[in-house]
Amino acid sequence: MATDPVPNPNERLVKVFDAEQDTEVMVVRGLLEAEGIDCQTTAVDIPQDVMPLGGVMLLVREEDAPRALQVIEEYRRQPGEESAEDLTEESQSE
16 A cells, blocks of 8 residues: 555644745755655745735644754755854864
8 A cells, every 4th residue: 555645634744844935845845755754735825905925835744843854954054054063073073
C-alpha cells in the first residue's frame, strides 16, 4: 500500500514557512521533501478593503517541525555566512 505524501489532516500540523510568492514556497517545499519531510501548502487570503493580501504557507507534522526549521534556516543562510554553531565547531577543532 502506498503512503500518502501529504500529512494526515487529523495530525497536528504547524506552520514552518510562508511567503507571498508561490515560487519560493515551492523551492522550500522541494528542500523539505528531499529531506523526507512531508508538507502541505495552504493558501492564505486576507481580505482587505483596498488591496487583498495573500500568500502561501507550508505546514508540517509537529514532530517534523524542528528539522524542517533547520532545513529552512540552512536555505536562508547566504553563502559564506556562518552560524554561531559553525564558528564554535571551527574554534574547537583548532
